[in-house]
Structure formats: C-alpha cells, structure tokens
Amino acid sequence: KAGVTQTPRYLIKTRGQQVTLSCSPISGHRSVSWYQQTPGQGLQFLFEYFSETQRNKGNFPGRFSGRQFSNSRSEMNVSTLELGDSALYLCASMFGGSSYNEQFFGPGTRLTVL
Amino acid sequence: AQTVTQSQPEMSVQEAETVTLSCTYDTSESDYYLFWYKQPPSRQMILVIRQEAYKQQNATENRFSVNFQKAAKSFSLKISDSQLGDAAMYFCAYRSGGTSGSRLTFGEGTQLTVNP
Numbered sequence: 001k002a003g004v005t006q007t008p009r010y011l012i013k014t015r016g017q018q019v020t021l022s023c024s025p026i027s028g029h030r031s032v033s034w035y036q037q038t039p040g041q042g043l044q045f046l047f048e049y050f051s052e053t054q055r056n057k058g059n060f061p062g063r064f065s066g067r068q069f070s071n072s073r074s075e076m077n078v079s080t081l082e083l084g085d086s087a088l089y090l091c092a093s094m095f096g097g098s099s100y101n102e103q104f105f106g107p108g109t110r111l112t113v114l
Numbered sequence: 115a116q117t118v119t120q121s122q123p124e125m126s127v128q129e130a131e132t133v134t135l136s137c138t139y140d141t142s143e144s145d146y147y148l149f150w151y152k153q154p155p156s157r158q159m160i161l162v163i164r165q166e167a168y169k170q171q172n173a174t175e176n177r178f179s180v181n182f183q184k185a186a187k188s189f190s191l192k193i194s195d196s197q198l199g200d201a202a203m204y205f206c207a208y209r210s211g212g213t214s215g216s217r218l219t220f221g222e223g224t225q226l227t228v229n230p
Contacts (some may be wrong), residue, residue, distance in 0.1 A: 033216045043205065043220040056215045088157060094216045098164075099147060099209050103216050105159035 002026065004106035012112045018079040021109045025072050025093030026098050031055075031073040033103065034066060037088040046089075049074050050097055078111075086113045116141045116208050120221035127196045128229050134181075135191045135224045137206030145211030148182070149218070150191045154202040162204070165189065167211070193226075201228045 003022040005024045013019050025032050035054075045058040066076045072093075078085055091101035092105045117140045127133035139148070152161040165173045165182050173180050177197075181190045193200055206221040 031216050033218075035218075042222050043218075045217050045219070048215050048217060050215065053219070057216045058217075090157075090159060092159070092216065097213050098209050099214055099216070102161060102164070102218075103218070104150075104161075108157050 003104050004091060004104050006089075006091055006106040008109060011105065012113075012114065013081050014114050015081055015083060017081050018077065019111060021078075021089055021091075023074045023076070023091035023093075023106060025074070025091075026095075026104055029093035029095050029104075030072055031094040031097065031101075031103075032056070032068055032072065033084045033092045033094070034074070034076050035090045035092070037090060037108075038061075038084075038086070043090075046076065081113045083113050085111065087111055089101045094107060115157060116143070116210070116219050118206050118208050118219050120206055120224050122224045124227070126227040126229060127193070129196055129198060130170045131196055132192060132194045133196055133226065134159075135193075135204050135226070136155040137189045137191070137221055139187050139189060139206070139208050141187070141208065143210055147209045147211060148180075148189045149207040149209065150178070150180070150189075150219075151153075151205045152200075152202045153205065153223075159205075161186070163191065196228050198230060199227050201226055 010019045031046040031050045048056040088108045092103045094103045146167045148165045154161045177194045207218040
C-alpha cells in the first residue's frame with residue numbers, strides 16, 4: 001500500500017504570494033490532518049478534514065485554509081505569505097474517525113518564503 | 115487545553131546502552147492517548163509506540179517501552195540496546211479520545227544522539 005504523499009516537496013515563494021500544498025492519503029483513509037513545523041514554534045496542528053468536512057481547526061489566522069475532495073485528497077492554501085510562514089508542512093492520514101486509529105505522516109513540503 | 119512538555123532538548127547514549135526520554139503532560143480529560151514519534155533527518159515522522167490512558171499496563175514494542183504514570187501525568191520512553199539508527203528527534207504527543215479526531219499536541223522534542 002502506498003504511503004502518504006505530499007507535493008511539491010520543496011517550494012520557494014515571495015512575500016505576498018499564495019501557495020497551495022497537496023496531500024494524498026493512504027488509500028481508504030478518510031481523515032487528513034495538517035501540521036506546521038518550525039524551529040521556533042515546533043509542531044503545531046493546523047486543521048483536520050474528515051469526509052470532506054473540517055472537523056478540527058488549530059489556532060492559525062484565516063490566511064491558512066484547506067479543503068478535502070471526495071477521493072480524500074486534501075489541499076492546504078496559504079494566502080498573502082509572510083516570512084514566518086516558512087516551515088515544513090506535514091500532512092497525516094488516518095483510517096476512520098476514532099481517535100484510536102493510527103495516524104501516518106507524509107514526508108512533508110518544505111516552504112521557504114523570501 | 116492540553117499541553118505536552120519535554121524537558122530534555124538533547125540526550126546522548128552509547129550504542130548498545132539504554133536511554134530514557136522524559137515527557138509530562140497536562141489534561142483534565144480521562145480518555146486520551148499518548149504517543150512517541152521519531153523524526154530522523156529525512157523528516158518523516160514515524161510512530162514508535164502508543165499508550166491508551168485506560169490501560170494500566172505499559173506499552174512495549176521490541177526495544178522500546180514506556181513508563182506511563184497516569185497520576186503523575188508522566189510518559190517516558192525507554193530505548194534499550196540503542197542502535198545508530200535510533201538517532202533522531204523524538205516527540206511525545208497527546209490525543210484526546212473518543213471521536214474527537216486525529217489532532218495531536220506535540221512536545222518540543224528531544225534530539226537523541228547515539229555514539230558508536
């Protein structure tokens with residue numbers, strides 16, 4: 001079974017631009033979560049989508065948004081990029097809705113904002 | 115809100131020796147899960163071990179085991195017979211139970227170095 005895939009793996013943008021990151025979960029997984037990892041703030045939860053609905057949201061400004069498609073693939077969008085948005089963005093997928101299930105992480109997208 | 119604290123930013127261990135990584139957490143919930151994740155230089159997060167809060171027995175996975183002290187809200191990871199491949203950043207994480215979703219709250223991480 002293929003793992004969680006994220007595209008692109010690396011991205012360079014300039015301040016003020018917007019960016020879209022993509023995450024394809026493991027086949028059959030309906031939950032996709034996004035995390036931001038920075039040296040200063042560590043790993044922080046952005047949001048979770050389950051069956052195309054946002055189920056949980058972290059404490060991030062509205063510039064961060066996401067969506068999930070009917071095939072469970074998810075996209076994350078950041079508008080009006082700021083230098084502080086430079087980070088590793090990880091997505092993770094999970095089979096069902098129960099907290100008991102194991103979550104599998106993708107390799108991440110490294111975003112650099114210049 | 116739940117918090118997770120890892121007080122050891124860095125640890126080192128000799129190959130074949132045993133090392134313990136510390137983690138404390140704060141929660142008012144009774145149903146939750148605790149995890150240890152490993153993040154090697156490739157940045158791929160890998161689940162090492164999971165503990166259900168309702169289980170009194172400490173989880174073990176081969177050379178990895180935990181010491182779960184629920185009353186003290188402590189969740190340490192013991193790595194026995196350390197190998198060079200164990201070198202990585204280790205994160206302790208908390209998840210609420212039930213159908214509350216997959217949200218993980220992570221600690222700051224502990225960078226583990228394994229010396230040959």
